[in-house]
Amino acid sequence: MPAEKKGFTLVEVLVALFLSGLVIAGLVGLWVSTTNFASSSRQELLWKNQLSVGERKIHKDVIEAVKVDASVYACETPGSTNFLTIYKNYTPDLDGCLIPSAPASVVFYCALKDQSDPPRFTLYREEGIIKCDQNIQYKCICSPKSDLILQNVNNIPQVTKLVGMANSFGIKFAGYLEVGKNKRPIMLDYDKTFNSIGGGQ
Numbered sequence: 001m002p003a004e005k006k007g008f009t010l011v012e013v014l015v016a017l018f019l020s021g022l023v024i025a026g027l028v029g030l031w032v033s034t035t036n037f038a039s040s041s042r043q044e045l046l047w048k049n050q051l052s053v054g055e056r057k058i059h060k061d062v063i064e065a066v067k068v069d070a071s072v073y074a075c076e077t078p079g080s081t082n083f084l085t086i087y088k089n090y091t092p093d094l095d096g097c098l099i100p101s102a103p104a105s106v107v108f109y110c111a112l113k114d115q116s117d118p119p120r121f122t123l124y125r126e127e128g129i130i131k132c133d134q135n136i137q138y139k140c141i142c143s144p145k146s147d148l149i150l151q152n153v154n155n156i157p158q159v160t161k162l163v164g165m166a167n168s169f170g171i172k173f174a175g176y177l178e179v180g181k182n183k184r185p186i187m188l189d190y191d192k193t194f195n196s197i198g199g200g201q
Contacts, residue, residue, distance in 0.1 A: 040180025047152065047177050047186065054149035057125055058171070058194060061086045061107050066098060068196045070159035070169055075110050075140035080124075082140045083157050084109040084171070090130045097132035104130040109149070110142035111156045120176075121156060123149035152177045157190075167196040 062068065067087040075082050089104035090097050097104045106128050111121040124146035128138025157173035175188035 040182075040184050043177070043179040044186050047150075047175075047179075047188075050148070051150050051175075051188070051190070054123065054125075055192065057147070057149065058084075058109070061088070061125075062194045062196050064088045065196050067091055067093075068167070068169060070161060072156070072159075073140075075108065075142045077110075077112065077141055077143050079113040080110050080140075080142040081113075081156050082108050082110045082142070084159050085140075090132070097130065100132050104132055106130060106138045108138075108140040108142060109157075110140060110146075111153065112142055112144075118154075120151075121153040122151045123153055123157070125149055150175065162193065168193060169196070170194075 065086045065088060067090075069085040069087070070083070071085065072081060072083050074080070086107040086109075087104075088107065089099055089102050090106060108126045108128075110124055110126065112124060113119045113121055122144075124142045124144075126140065126142050126146040128141075130138060152175050154174040154176055157171050160170050160172075162168040162170055170191065170193045172191045175190065177186045177188075178184065179186055
């Protein structure tokens with residue numbers, strides 16, 4: 001008589017399905033974890049790149065400045081505070097341009113408060129052209145239409161004149177960002193010194 005062909009028993013099939021399910025669940029979990037990590041890493045990188053671009057803008061403005069003012073005052077936009085003013089080819093003390101034939105402007109760096117609790121700030125840059133023949137000073141109008149510098153900032157940046165260092169000032173602020181689905185916290189403590197070729201505060 002021919003040998004009887006044996007197949008898988010129901011128990012063997014169920015065990016195989018169970019083990020396969022465990023492997024698939026592990027792979028899916030690994031894929032989800034990897035995807036979340038990649039997403040959160042991308043968010044973190046974008047945030048830090050945003051800061052790097054903003055820092056280059058500040059550096060360029062400072063190099064072109066004839067006067068840097070670290071006074072803090074409210075801008076025209078509600079909830080917006082100016083923390084740094086940079087004058088290019090224009091001196092408010094003399095109320096005129098150093099070189100009448102060259103373009104002049106005033107650059108405002110400001111922090112716009114959002115509605116979160118506790119409140120967070122977004123940093124913006126706003127530049128206004130000065131008409132030297134009319135001596136019109138540009139007002140600080142800071143809004144989402146301005147150049148974005150950095151989001152998710154905890155406080156209005158502190159700008160201080162450095163004692164004993166001519167035309168040098170420091171900018172200090174903290175930032176906080178939660179990235180990915182698991183809300184991984186990223187903290188930023190910014191403390192940078194800039195040197196102005198022009199005048200000080």
